[in-house]
Amino acid sequence: MIFSSTPELRYGLRLSGYARPRITGKLGSILKPGISNYRFNVGNQRRTVKTLTIDWNPIKTSKTNLTLVERQKKTPYLRKFVMGLMIAMPVISFFLGCWQVKRLEWKMDLIAKGENALAQPPIEKLPPNLDPESIKDFEYRRFRVKGHFDYDQEMFLGVRMREGTPGYLVVCPFIRSDGGKPILIERGWISKDKVIPDSRIGGPLEYMARPQGEIEIEAMFRIMPKKSSLQYEHEKGNRLFYVPDVEAMAEQSGSLPIYCQMLYDMSDKPEWKHNDKKSSLMDKILFFRKSNKESGDYIDFKNDNDATLEHQELEFVNGGVPIGTLPKVKYTNNHLQYLVTWFSLSAASTILLVYNIIKKRKYSSAEKVIEEKRKNMKQMW
Numbered sequence: 406m407i408f409s410s411t412p413e414l415r416y417g418l419r420l421s422g423y424a425r426p427r428i429t430g431k432l433g434s435i436l437k438p439g440i441s442n443y444r445f446n447v448g449n450q451r452r453t454v455k456t457l458t459i460d461w462n463p464i465k466t467s468k469t470n471l472t473l474v475e476r477q478k479k480t481p482y483l484r485k486f487v488m489g490l491m492i493a494m495p496v497i498s499f500f501l502g503c504w505q506v507k508r509l510e511w512k513m514d515l516i517a518k519g520e521n522a523l524a525q526p527p528i529e530k531l532p533p534n535l536d537p538e539s540i541k542d543f544e545y546r547r548f549r550v551k552g553h554f555d556y557d558q559e560m561f562l563g564v565r566m567r568e569g570t571p572g573y574l575v576v577c578p579f580i581r582s583d584g585g586k587p588i589l590i591e592r593g594w595i596s597k598d599k600v601i602p603d604s605r606i607g608g609p610l611e612y613m614a615r616p617q618g619e620i621e622i623e624a625m626f627r628i629m630p631k632k633s634s635l636q637y638e639h640e641k642g643n644r645l646f647y648v649p650d651v652e653a654m655a656e657q658s659g660s661l662p663i664y665c666q667m668l669y670d671m672s673d674k675p676e677w678k679h680n681d682k683k684s685s686l687m688d689k690i691l692f693f694r695k696s697n698k699e700s701g702d703y704i705d706f707k708n709d710n711d712a713t714l715e716h717q718e719l720e721f722v723n724g725g726v727p728i729g730t731l732p733k734v735k736y737t738n739n740h741l742q743y744l745v746t747w748f749s750l751s752a753a754s755t756i757l758l759v760y761n762i763i764k765k766r767k768y769s770s771a772e773k774v775i776e777e778k779r780k781n782m783k784q785m786w
Contacts, residue, residue: 491761494754502747509740519545519734527623533585537662540626545734547625547668552581553618554590556602558658562646565594567728572596575727576646578660582619587660589651590624592667593727605725610716614725616677624665625732667729671721673714 527547555578563573572594578587599605605614629649639646639653646654655662721728 488761491754491758495751495758498747498751498754502744502751505740505744505747509738509744512736512738512740516734516736516738519736522546523625523732523734530583531581531585533581533583535585535588535661535663540663541628543626544628545625547623547732548665549621549623550579550581551583551619551621552579553620554578554592554616555580555587555658556615558660559602560644560646560654560658561600562591562649564597567594570596570722573600573645576654578658579622579665585661587658588663588665589654589658589660590622590665590667591627591730593669593729595725595727596722599722599725608724610720610724610726612677613674613721614727616674620674620677622667623670624667627664627666629664667727669729669731671716671718673716675714 522543522545525546527549529549531548531550558578560576561573562576564571565574566572574594575592577590577592579590580587595605599614602615605611608614629651632648632650632653637647639650641653641657649664651662651664654660654664716726718728720726
């Protein structure tokens with residue numbers, strides 16, 4: 406490689422003056438493709454110096470998407486609306502959690518009141534004039550009353566499933582012996598095959614399926630939920646009800662709007678037998694009683710009126726005897742789950758809000774991001 410001028414041009418240090426060097430040799434073969442040419446004139450001849458275009462010190466950019474930031478700047482109202490929701494969500498969910506705390510305390514007091522009422526001894530005698538408005542203070546309170554059922558106004562509530570078997574709840578007005586208007590008594594569940602009254606007549610437990618005459622029953626007061634506007638309207642005169650519409654039941658049967666439930670009891674009721682005018686089929690078939698007591702085939706059951714006799718549920722189902730409800734408080738209490746959900750949502754939304762505020766302060770607008778990049782470029786150059 407030969408230079409025809411001063412030593413400064415040999416190393417490409419100076420390009421000033423009017424000297425016109427001529428570069429020859431193997432420089433063109435040594436330089437690789439992908440480089441830029443810087444042309445300069447020395448004297449009357451045109452020569453070229455080639456340098457690499459690789460930037461070994463690139464500018465570091467932020468992770469923020471400038472296009473996204475600029476787009477967000479064009480929709481300020483939407484961003485304000487979203488920001489308002491993010492601010493309101495922790496506050497609203499926190500107050501809802503506090504409200505559920507109060508609801509939990511209220512429900513716990515209500516359950517405790519119901520359990521205390523169940524633990525009280527039953528009321529032996531009801532006043533003739535019952536006030537339906539005062540029954541709410543006696544919910545789950547047990548009582549005993551004498552009278553007889555009005556089977557002409559018998560109603561059914563259902564369908565209700567019990568151990569996979571469809572059936573209905575029997576609701577019948579109970580005429581009290583001490584006077585006063587009848588009250589509604591939910592006797593219990595029967596299968597759908599025993600809905601027709603004749604199907605409950607003639608069995609060994611007929612005296613319990615359809616007791617006749619004056620009897621004494623034990624039940625408890627209940628406050629049933631009001632029928633909502635989305636539920637079926639009851640057709641007047643129809644004995645079938647889909648929901649416990651106490652007002653409609655009372656109007657149809659001529660009773661007080663007081664709803665009561667008989668308790669679960671599998672024990673025999675021998676005191677109800679004396680009201681049956683017909684002989685019991687159980688005496689004819691099961692016990693094989695004969696007029697000749699000297700016969701060895703005769704079995705004398707001395708405990709025929711044993712009140713401690715317990716029946717099986719299957720016997721009640723086959724005999725059409727209503728199965729009463731278990732004496733327990735049936736309030737649902739999910740308020741603890743609700744308050745945990747609301748407080749968790751409040752905490753999560755608060756964390757998200759703080760994160761968004763910190764991020765917004767760092768990159769509040771597209772101009773600040775661009776200005777920051779301009780400063781970085783100036784420092785690099």
